[in-house]
Amino acid sequence: MHTSLPDFDMPTEEQVHLAAESFRLLSDPTRIKILWALLQGESSVACLAELADAAPTAVSQHLAKLRLAGLVKGRREGTFVYYTAADEHVRRLLVQGLYHADHIDRDEAPRPARTSHHE
Template identity: 45%
Template sequence: MTKKFNSIERCDCNVIHEDIVNQARDKMAQEESLYDLAELFKVFGDSTRIRILWALHEAEMCVCDIAVLLNMTQSAISHQLRVLKQAELVKSRREGKIVFYSLEDEHVKQIFDQGLIHISEESK
């Protein structure tokens, strides 16, 4: 009854597997950008944003075109484009009244593809 279940206490495993834990600790330190990585994937982890990216991979498009394509309001699309721009996944170009959006670079496609490989393996 003295044991507090919800505290971060060491258990016997931690001692038994000490070398494994320390090894993993080194690996964690090695990659300090794991938080940035999570932020990047968070941007991909929304169906609206991923559909925008997928559409832009075909062609440069303006906000209202994307809106009708995804059957959503311009406002909603504009908000999400802002997120995508902050993540440096898309860039924009103004031509008069119209603002055209396109993919920032080619990595986007590669991140997509790796994900799709996993999806297709899953459904086997």
């Protein structure tokens, strides 16, 4: 059926799994704040913690996961590490996600589940 369509293309299993992992990592509000701050320029954990209104230890854990996923890069200077967003792809992902959030029909959108646990 679809395969008979010209130009029909499906991503590979690896592409699907890597994209899903990136979206999973971007599903956390604190990580979105951290990445958005890093898109403005290089920053330290302490500064990111203040901007994201999160504990420095939590920010460090988020950054470790984002770094392993290739979404952020770190640069060591003495005992400090300064982080930046990995590339322009990260900016496009966040801009599109935030743009979409601004254009959701609030009456039709599913409500996020409320949780009582804190990080």
